[in-house]
Structure formats: C-alpha cells, structure tokens
Amino acid sequence: xxxxxxxxxxxxxxxxxxxxxxxxxxxxxxxxxxxxxxxxxxxxxxxxxxxxxxxxxxxxxxxxxxxxxxxxxxxxxxxxxxxxxxxxxxxxxxxxxxxxxxxxxxxxxxxxxx
Amino acid sequence: xxxxxxxxxxxxxxxxxxxxxxxxxxxxxxxxxxxxxxxxxxxxxxxxxxxxxxxxxxxxxxxxxxxxxxxxxxxxxxxxxxxxxxxxxxxxxxxxxxxxxxxxxxxxxxxxx
Numbered sequence: 751x752x753x754x755x756x757x758x759x760x761x762x763x764x765x766x767x768x769x770x771x772x773x774x775x776x777x778x779x780x781x782x783x784x785x786x787x788x789x790x791x792x793x794x795x796x797x798x799x800x801x802x803x804x805x806x807x808x809x810x811x812x813x814x815x816x817x818x819x820x821x822x823x824x825x826x827x828x829x830x831x832x833x834x835x836x837x838x839x840x841x842x843x844x845x846x847x848x849x850x851x852x853x854x855x856x857x858x859x860x861x862x863x864x
Numbered sequence: 865x866x867x868x869x870x871x872x873x874x875x876x877x878x879x880x881x882x883x884x885x886x887x888x889x890x891x892x893x894x895x896x897x898x899x900x901x902x903x904x905x906x907x908x909x910x911x912x913x914x915x916x917x918x919x920x921x922x923x924x925x926x927x928x929x930x931x932x933x934x935x936x937x938x939x940x941x942x943x944x945x946x947x948x949x950x951x952x953x954x955x956x957x958x959x960x961x962x963x964x965x966x967x968x969x970x971x972x973x974x975x976x977x
Contacts, residue, residue, distance in 0.1 A: 754906075781963040792868075792954055792968030793907075800963075838906060842963050849914060850963055854899075854906040 754782075754839040754855030762861040769826040771858040773839030774819075780850075782815055783840040784824050787857070793838065796824075829862045836860070866891045870955050870969035876977045877942065877949060885940045885972045887955035893967070894960045896938040900924060901952040901971075910953075913938055914960050942974060950975050 757772045773782070781800050785793040799806045799815045799822065806813045812825040826833055836857040842850050868889045877883045889896065895914050899907040909922030913932040927946025932938055938957075942949045952973050956966040 783963075783965065790971070790973075792870075792970045793956075793966070794968070795965035798963065798965060849912070849920070851909075852966065856904070856906045 754841050754853065756837070756839060756855045756858040758858060759856070760859045760861070762863065763829055765829060765831055765862055765864050767829055769829050769833070769860055769862070771824045771837050771860070773822045773824070773855055775822075775839075775841045775855075776820065777843065779817075779841040779843060781842055782813075782822050783842075783852070784811075784813060784822075785838045785840060785854075787836045787838065789835070796837075826860075829860075831862050831864045834860060834862045868955060868957055868967055868969035870953075870972050872972060873970070875972055875974045877974060878977050880944045882941055882943050883974070885942070885953055885955075885974070887938045887940065887969060888936055889938075889955075889957045889967070889969075890936060891957055891967060892935070893957035894935065895958045895964075896932070897956040897958075897966065898922075898928070898930065898938070898940045899954045899956065901954060907954060910940065 754773045754775045783798045784796045787793045797808045799813050810827045815822045836859045838857045839855045840852050842852045871886045897912045898910040908924050910928050911930040913919035929941045954971045955969045958964040958966045
C-alpha cells in the first residue's frame with residue numbers, strides 16, 4: 751500500500767516562481783525523504799528530514815515536516831526550467847531484522863515553463 | 865565515477881519467456897533493491913538484499929526472482945509467471961544501517977512483444 755500521497759498530482763508554473771508540493775502519510779515514521787525523477791530516468795535523492803526535525807534547507811529547497819499532521823512539504827524557490835521533473839516523498843519504518851523499508855508516494859509532476 | 869548501471873535500457877519479452885535485467889553497482893553498498901514503476905504511479909518494491917547470498921521478498925515478488933552472488937550485482941529475472949510485466953524497472957542501492965539515501969540506476973523499460 752502507498753504510504754505517502756503527494757498533492758497536487760501535477761503543477762505547472764512559470765520560471766522564477768516558487769513551487770510547493772505536499773506529502774501526507776498514514777503511519778508514524780522515522781524519517782522522510784524527497785526524491786526527484788526526470789522523465790525516463792532513475793530517482794535522485796534530494797533531502798532527508800528526521801522525525802525530530804521540523805525544517806531543513808538545501809540550496810533552493812526547503813522541506814518542512816509536521817508529524818502531528820503526518821505531512822511534509824517541499825518548496826522549490828526561484829524555479830528553473832531544469833526543475834521540471836516528478837517529485838516523490840518517501841517514508842520509512844524499521845522492520846524486523848533491522849531492515850529499513852522505504853515506501854514511495856505517487857509523486858507530483860512539476861512543469862516549469864521558461 | 866561511482867554509480868549504478870542497469871542494462872539493457874529497453875527490453876522486449878515474448879510470451880512464455882523469462883528475461884533477466886542486469887544491475888551492477890560500484891558504490892560498495894551492501895543493500896540493493898528492485899522496484900517496479902507503472903505509469904503515473906510510485907515505486908513498488910519487488911525484492912531487496914542487505915548482504916551477499918541473502919535476499920527478501922518485497923510487496924510484489926510474485927513472478928520475479930533474484931540472486932545476490934556478488935556484492936556488486938543484483939540481477940532480476942522476470943519469469944513467464946508474471947502476467948503483466950510491462951513496466952519501468954528501477955534498481956537501487958544504499959548503505960545498510962539507519963535511514964540511508966538510495967542511489968538509483970536509470971532503469972530498464974520492459975515491454976511485451
């Protein structure tokens with residue numbers, strides 16, 4: 751079953767604008783990650799936020815985490831055409847044997863128009 | 865440069881045929897994973913391995929098989945028992961221990977002839 755659900759499913763903005771994507775999940779997590787996928791390519795890790803953190807920055811990326819609402823948001827500031835991609839949140843939980851099971855959401859497809 | 869190499873990029877399967885997708889990594893990672901991605905959907909875990917000679921079923925293992933004879937290699941076989949194999953297959957690897965980012969290959973797109 752899908753743990754994370756991104757919202758919106760698709761987003762189209764002009765270059766230079768900010769893009770905000772949201773992720774909601776159902777069960778308690780240890781950490782939440784965001785990945786980017788360019789069309790026809792593999793996923794690329796962007797940022798990881800731990801359950802005891804509320805906000806994290808990396809370059810033009812800002813991630814927030816609200817564990818009480820079981821939600822996270824990814825903000826891309828001053829977007830560029832090269833940011834056009836699908837963005838996935840991924841939540842994890844420890845399973846027996848110490849395995850960290852990562853569950854990916856369905857993704858937000860971002861289009862940045864030059 | 866370190867990374868994950870998946871081959872082939874495109875693969876076609878005939879009815880009743882088994883096909884094998886290759887995944888090789890030179891990141892010295894102990895953990896490796898296979899995911900299936902269908903259009904407009906997220907990734908679903910097929911199999912994972914945390915150490916050589918050991919692997920576990922994921923959420924959708926039926927119709928698939930894997931081996932992990934070498935640390936660098938984690939091939940996936942799509943068997944004839946998998947009735948709907950058309951999808952984008954992604955291989956990933958990571959360090960074991962805690963939450964670690966996964967590094968992905970560029971995928972293999974499998975279609976039915």
